[in-house]
Amino acid sequence: MREDIINLKNNAIGQIMDTDSDKELEELRIEYLGRNGKINEFLIDLKKLKPDERKDVGILINESKKTIESTLNDKIENLTQFKVDTKEWFDLTAPGVKSEIGNLHAQTKVLTEILNQFSYLGYQIADGPEVESDYYNFEVLNFPKDHPARDAQQTMFFDVTGTKFKPGELIPRTHTSAMQGRVMQKMKPPFRVVVPGRCFRYEQIDASHGVDFWQVEGFAVDKNITFTDLLGTIEYVLKGVFGSDAQIRFATTFFPFVEPGVDTYLKCTVCKGKGCSFCKKSGWSEIMPAGMIHPNVLSTCKIDPKVWRGFAFAIGLSRVVTLKYKIDDLRTLTNPDLRILKQY
Ligand SMILES: [Zn+2]
Known part of the structure; x- marks a missing residue:
């Protein structure tokens, strides 16, 4: 089960990094973190384990959940930051405005x-x-x-x-x-x-x-x-x-x-x-x-x-x-x- 959890986490991160679409990111959130998502399935399976194994596996599931969540949030933030408003045209190749360096009086x-x-x-x-x-x-x-x-x-x-x-x-x-x-x-x-x-x-x-x-x-x-x-x-x-x-x-x-x-x-x-x-x-x-x-x-x-x-x-x-x-x-x-x- 440990291996399955780690594989799931790695797959999720790979899929998140591969997409630049808001829609696909939302779908991935539901797939992994939703109420009927894959992480919750593992939590249900947790009950089947022996009591002494539950604690460690529980921690691993929680950590994986947090990692997937933060990867998703970072990706969304990144996309918003560099999103180009396509309604208003501007020339990406135009040279920037050089900021001036001050000098001593x-x-x-x-x-x-x-x-x-x-x-x-x-x-x-x-x-x-x-x-x-x-x-x-x-x-x-x-x-x-x-x-x-x-x-x-x-x-x-x-x-x-x-x-x-x-x-x-x-x-x-x-x-x-x-x-x-x-x-x-x-x-x-x-x-x-x-x-x-x-x-x-x-x-x-x-x-x-x-x-x-x-x-x-x-x-x-x-x-x-x-x-x-x-x-x-x-x-x-x-x-x-x-x-x-x-x-x-x-x-x-x-x-x-x-x-x-x-x-x-x-x-x-x-x-x-x-x-x-x-x-x-x-x-x-x-x-x-x-x-x-x-x-x-x-x-x-x-x-x-x-x-x-x-x-x-x-x-x-x-x-x-x-x-x-x-x-x-x-x-x-x-x-x-x-x-x-x-x-x-
Ligand atoms: Zn003079």
Whole structure:
């Protein structure tokens, strides 16, 4: 009887697989699984067996029934899935529509390149909050409350009515330099750190300014750091990103958190130095302000300025992207038009 059951199961599976007709499949269901079907005939015959044989044969009959059932159901499902609606004609030989592959945003690509340059120089990457306290955004960096240099930061403020914060206590950070204090208070020198992130300023929006922009802040603190180390680092990174023929020039400037301060200009890649709206007709674009960390900043962070020295710099990421891809308007980067985004 065992052999008969196994033969029956194999026959059923063979017949099911051989047909593509719904009608024949239904007939096979009745033939094998129906009330008077072949499986039930075996169940009736089961009573004729000795009690000790019944259990095993019973299990075999049930398993065979399940296998036939699932084979039938799979076949029906398969047929429905690939059934062609013959009422509506379509060309099976027509080529398919190719799905497009996305690409990284120009800003993401350039950020990765910049961070790679710094990783070659042994820098670590830190991340910080976009909503920052006045203390870390200004005070730690040698901007006392009444310092006129705060004006240059074009700070935006939150309406804190009804919260536990005082007006001006929390702000959207104006620079990622706000992380300098957080890192310097936590880590012991020597260290080299870069902080990429989004910053916010109340700016007049034009071809080279926006109200939110990306900055890569970086700083290094060690025992024998000099101003020439800073200039060398800037040159290494900018030439790594823009190529070895990039033209760079430096000019002295003032920021409260550095002394001396230096501004880095890159020859405008949009107009090749001839002067355009992007470089305000000067032929050069400000790209990386920097300087030696002010001793006041080090001592506020409990680092002895008589033992340790450091330098800091900030890269305007969005500006690097526009200069690298020769985009004459910063606003292009936030334009969601795919025809533009696909070009980079
Ligand atoms: Zn230009």
